[in-house]
Each structure stands twice: as structure tokens, then as C-alpha cells.
Amino acid sequence: MIRHVKDDLYQIGGSVAGHDGWHEAVRVYVLLNDGCPLVFDAGSHVHSHDIMDELKQLLGDTPLGYVFLTHTELPHTGNLSVILNQWPDARLVVSSGILPHVELPWWVTADQVMFAYAGTEESYGGRHISFLDGILKDQPGTHWMYDAATGTLFTADAFGYLFPASADAAFDDELAEGIPVDWIKRYHDSAFRFLPQVAGHKVNADIDKVFGKRSVQVIAPTHGNAMRGNIATCTARFHQAMLEICS
Ligand SMILES: [Fe+2]
């Protein structure tokens, strides 16, 4: 489902049903960027049909400019070949921390790939995107990205949450109580099995540093919907979830 998040930022992609009625999102984010669209993660192959339909609706005749990969796990790259078949001139922007010869699919050619370095900012089709190390990740080399124009922080696997079917595609400001701590906890508990061995206050302090340096207006997680209504509430609930999961 295409959801307009803010300005030229859109959310597409699907979700999958898990156990006991809880669902997990696998989202893709699109910045239309006035003639040079940018896509953040490629989505899952199980949602290829819908993702491509939604991308074509959003882009129309404008060719896709860049695909930014947070990391190379299948839910984030499974639809990549279909995207590159449709727009063969699109470039891939990946973390300098990944090993391209083992982590990217074999059919990705070297000249398609551009490396992005944590702590740097580059312009893509006139849009300034900055890069930082992922604070919570399940794969080395995962990076987060920030678009200052919309204030969007793309957080890959972090800030996801599980939700009941009734909340599929709902933003935090469309839920009466926002996104509950319990939903955030359910997701992070299963996605990051190492968290019980981690100091929660340290995770939260690192997250605070990231937010302290940027004017974050939207948090864009792959495994949840964009958080755009009340960032302070969303981060406070994330902090609470960390303190309850971690040691
Ligand atoms: Fe991951």
C-alpha cells in the first residue's frame, strides 16, 4: 500500500503474518526528489509484485536514480533484481563496511555499486544524504541514513515493531495510543537476541547521541511503519523497551 508520509517521502511494501496474530512489516521508502527518485532498501521478493506496482505508480515515467541499501539481508534486498531489471541504470549505494563480493547478489556488477562511508554526506540527484553506523544491527556493516530535507532517519532493523492486523500501515499519529511499548518490545526481543546481554542505558545513550545531532522529524524503520507524529513519544517508548529487554 502506498502511504504518503511527509513532503516527498512515501512508504510502500508489505507485511508478513507471524505467530498469534502479530504481523511484521517489510517496508520500502521512496523520496521522489524532483526527477531523481531515491529508494531506501529494495523490499522482500515475496512482495515484488506489489512493490513494483507501487513504485511504477509513484515514479511514472521518471527513471529510478538510486537504491540505498541499509544492509544486505534478504528482506532488504530480495526485490533488488526486479528493481534493477526495470531500471537498469539505477545505482546502488551500500555501506563501505560490507564485503561486496560475498554479501551482494552475484549478478550485481561492480560499476553499479557506490560505497558510502559512515560520518560522511553525499549528494544524489541534488539530495544530500548522510550516513552513520547503525546503532542496533544484526549484520556488520549496516548503516543508517539521514535525509535533512524531510528530517528522516532510516533506521534499518531498529525501531521496528510487531502489530495486530488492524494496525497494518497505520502511522503512530493514526493510532489512538500511538505505538505501545509492548509492540516495540515484541519485535526487538526477537530481532536482536543479544539484547539481554547488553546494557540498556548504553544503547539509549547512543541513540540519544544520534538524535541529538539531527533534527529528526520522521523515523523510517524497515519492520514497522514510519513514525512521524510524536518523535519524542516514539523514542521514549523505544527507550523503555530497551530498558525492559536489556540487562
Ligand atoms: Fe537485518
Ligand SMILES: [Fe+2]
Ligand atoms: Fe530486517
